[in-house]
Structures are given as C-alpha cells and as structure tokens.
Amino acid sequence: MLTVKVKNKDLYLYGTENFSLSETLDCGQAFRWESDDNGRWHGVAGNKYLEIYRDADAVIFKNTSLSDFKNFWYNYFDLERNYGEIIKTVSQNKTIAEAIKFADGIRILNQDPWEALCSFIISQNNNIPRIKGIIDRLCENFGENLGGYYSFPTAETISKLYVEDLEVLRCGFRAKYIIDAAKKVTDKTVDLEALRGASYEVALESLMQINGVGPKVADCTLLFSLGHIEAFPKDVWIKRAMDMLFDGELPECAKEYAGIVQQYIFHYSRIKKIGY
C-alpha cells in the first residue's frame, strides 16, 4: 500500500515494494539518469529535473509537488503495476525465479515514446557510455534550456534539421535514421500515441517503417514507452541467455509478461556472463 507525504517541498513515498532505483535506472532502459557518490539519482524526464533517493523507509522525490507525482512520476515509474504478483506468476519457472533473485526491484519505465524511439535508434551497434554522450549532446544542442538542464528535443524540432546539422552529435550513420524517425513521427506516418492501443503486431510494423528501426529498436520503444509489456527485445545477450537457459523458448507462464521477464534475464545474463 503506497502512501505519500510532502515535507518541505520534498515528496516521501512509503510502502514501495519491488522498486530499486539502481536496478531500474541503470539497467539500460533509460539513458539520462546518473547517480552521485551518495547513491542519489538525478535525471530529466518529461521536461522535469528530478533528484530521487531512498532512505530507511521511503523513496524521496526532491522538490516534487503532489501533483507532479500523481500526474507524472507515478506513471513514469510504473507504480500502478503490481510487480509482486507478476514475480509470483513467472516464478513458477525455477530458472526465472533464480534470475529474479538478482534484481527483484527492476521496474519498466513509462518513458516518452519519441525519446525512447530516438534513444534506441542511437543505441544500435553502440555502447552505453557513448549512447549517453550522444543523447547529452542532442539535448544540449537542440533541446530547451530549462535552467541548467535540457529537455529532450521534440520530434518536430529534429524533423526540420538536416544530416549535417546533427554532426555535432558525432553519432555517425545514425543521423539519417534520427531525421527519418523525426519526420515520420511529426507527420503521423507513425502515430506514436496511437500505438498504445494498437495490437503488438500492428505497432511493431508501424515503427519498422522508419529507416534504421528494426525489431530490436521497435521492441524497446514498445516496451519502455508504449505500455506493450509483451514486447521482448532480443539483443545479443538475450539471444545467448535464451538458448542456454530455455532452449530458445520463453516458458508459458512468462509470455504475458515477456518484456518484464526479459529485463530480469538480461540483468542475470550479464551478471553471470552467460554464454562466455
């Protein structure tokens, strides 16, 4: 049972279960969060800067109003979803139960769809430090200055640019993909918001109209921003882990929650270095 208190402009959230900030914010689903030496996380989402950390019995949202929490962060951190129940269901499989022991506090973020799409286009054939650097430069050069931090630039803003304009990002061959995505999102060739209610198959096909968007990038967008938790992004780690642990096929009890289970297995496979 979640309860909330506001003290001195900060919001205290009590009663959270299965909510680890580090497991959630540092598992490769979002690229704009950093932690400091004290284990406090700070980042930008929804044009808002947030500092967030945990003390003995609360998750503390610094300088956050009740309305910002209710209208934005509650959904962003997927606090409505009962992860305990999902873990119970998918733990019918012993291997999944074992994997979850290593990170039972992962939550799937509900990010802005355009930001997720653009970020995962940048992520292809790339590594996390560089992905973060490119996204930082994207926001600093084309986002809005919100007072020491920058918003993620809108698709409309990017749609008006040329490949040469993106040279400051040093993102290589991905620049043309970013611009194609921005154009198709802006002119509603790909109507991102409409994909929330679309079937998984329709949504996947729609996203893959974009040059540079294949199954992996499309699945990440669907999972991390559009509420399609049945999406199952398949990267090199997951492919190896799936072959080793499940002979390539997800157990029946996990299929409804494939995307969430994917995160548990991804985390587990990297800790255990499965396939190496």
Next chain:
DNA sequence: TCCCAGGCTCTCT
C-alpha cells in the same frame, strides 16, 4: 593498437 558495442540495411546467393 585493435576490437567491439543491447542492430540495421544492403547485397548476394
């Protein structure tokens, strides 16, 4: 230095 990074496109069978 050289290898590779949470892929995708293009080309060639």
Next chain:
DNA sequence: AGAGAGCATGGG
C-alpha cells in the same frame, strides 16, 4: 529467406 559485409565513432 538466410548469411555476411559495412557502417561512424570512440571507449577499453
């Protein structure tokens, strides 16, 4: 329809 090269860039 399946396999493999090439892609921009820079961190380790």
